[in-house]
Amino acid sequence: MKTSILGTLCLTVAAGLMSTSAIADTSDRRIALSNNYAGNSWRQAMLTSWEKVGGAAVSDGTVAAADAFTTAENQVTEQAAQIQNLILQGYNAIVINAASPEGLNGAVKEACDAGVVVVSFDGIVTEPCAYRIAVDFKNMGKVQVEYLAGRIDGGDLLEIRGLAGVFVDDEISAGIHEGVAENAQFKIQGSVHGDWAQDVAQKAVAGILPSLPEIKAVVTQGGDGYGAAQAFKAAGRPTPIIVMGNRHDELTWWKEQKDANGYETMSVSIAPGVSTLAFWVAQQVLDGKEVPQDLSVPFLKITQDTLEVSLANTQAGGVANVEYSLDDAKAVISGN
Numbered sequence: 001m002k003t004s005i006l007g008t009l010c011l012t013v014a015a016g017l018m019s020t021s022a023i024a025d026t027s028d029r030r031i032a033l034s035n036n037y038a039g040n041s042w043r044q045a046m047l048t049s050w051e052k053v054g055g056a057a058v059s060d061g062t063v064a065a066a067d068a069f070t071t072a073e074n075q076v077t078e079q080a081a082q083i084q085n086l087i088l089q090g091y092n093a094i095v096i097n098a099a100s101p102e103g104l105n106g107a108v109k110e111a112c113d114a115g116v117v118v119v120s121f122d123g124i125v126t127e128p129c130a131y132r133i134a135v136d137f138k139n140m141g142k143v144q145v146e147y148l149a150g151r152i153d154g155g156d157l158l159e160i161r162g163l164a165g166v167f168v169d170d171e172i173s174a175g176i177h178e179g180v181a182e183n184a185q186f187k188i189q190g191s192v193h194g195d196w197a198q199d200v201a202q203k204a205v206a207g208i209l210p211s212l213p214e215i216k217a218v219v220t221q222g223g224d225g226y227g228a229a230q231a232f233k234a235a236g237r238p239t240p241i242i243v244m245g246n247r248h249d250e251l252t253w254w255k256e257q258k259d260a261n262g263y264e265t266m267s268v269s270i271a272p273g274v275s276t277l278a279f280w281v282a283q284q285v286l287d288g289k290e291v292p293q294d295l296s297v298p299f300l301k302i303t304q305d306t307l308e309v310s311l312a313n314t315q316a317g318g319v320a321n322v323e324y325s326l327d328d329a330k331a332v333i334s335g336n
Helices: 002-008 041-059 076-088 105-113 137-151 167-182 198-211 225-234 248-261 274-286 307-312 326-335
Strands: 030-035 065-070 093-097 117-121 131-134 155-161 186-193 217-219 267-269 294-296 300-302
Touching: 030 041, 030 076, 030 274, 041 065, 041 274, 076 093, 076 105, 093 274, 105 117, 117 274, 131 274, 137 167, 137 186, 137 217, 137 267, 155 167, 155 198, 167 186, 186 198, 198 225, 225 248, 248 267, 248 307, 274 326
Parallel strands: 030 065, 030 093, 093 117, 117 131, 131 294, 155 186, 155 217
Antiparallel strands: 267 300
């Protein structure tokens, strides 16, 4: 699975040119993860990947610490206070999955002024001193509509959004609406927030379905496809094309429907292991390497043809994933 996913992500590693041995220059450096939210399977997988890769880096002496901290609520003020505490605790680098692109800029600037390296990913920050690892979330929304345009002649859509007020939610939704604007045969008839969680999405979809006409397709953000399918089933309505978000339960349901009646869709999300790329970027900056301030990585797409292999390599309750090695990170850095 790793080979196929890495191929999908277009990561080319030059064999023999990059060493994975411990880096003595960072062996006494401490890296912290500041995470704003952990209430769905993607975030849990992200934290697990961080702990796995960061823990190994501590064990082999590459860094002295790779600790993870998650705020109780998705609140800017709470995460800003957390970042300030990490500065006081003497961390040399802080990796951030941010509650807001702009709201944490003051705390991020404090960290930079204190000599702390700041790397943001997924939920990125706009403070110029920070490093950013971004996915083109807007395009991730737009490709869903483009996929539908190649499948059906048009029709009414239901949009399931993510966590309200978060940069990622706004960007994916903007891409979906841009795609609809360019494909006038589609119309969004309703929009609900599923918080990237199946149970929340199911309840939200069930609540809006009675007011909607026949829905031809559901555009999503990840962690909501299975919940949407269950809501349509419970309402006794035809199952539309539901774009999935790489979660195990979504892929399992898709495989069952594919085997039973040839159901076709696609699935797309950012790999939660992007946290490990952020870890290695922070380590490389601490090691004195020249790193671009802005890095980009592709999202992870699963098609009708790659469903079985993706599902077989996705942990139950988890998300299709790739974890980055130091070599992978160097390749991404040089590629950008």
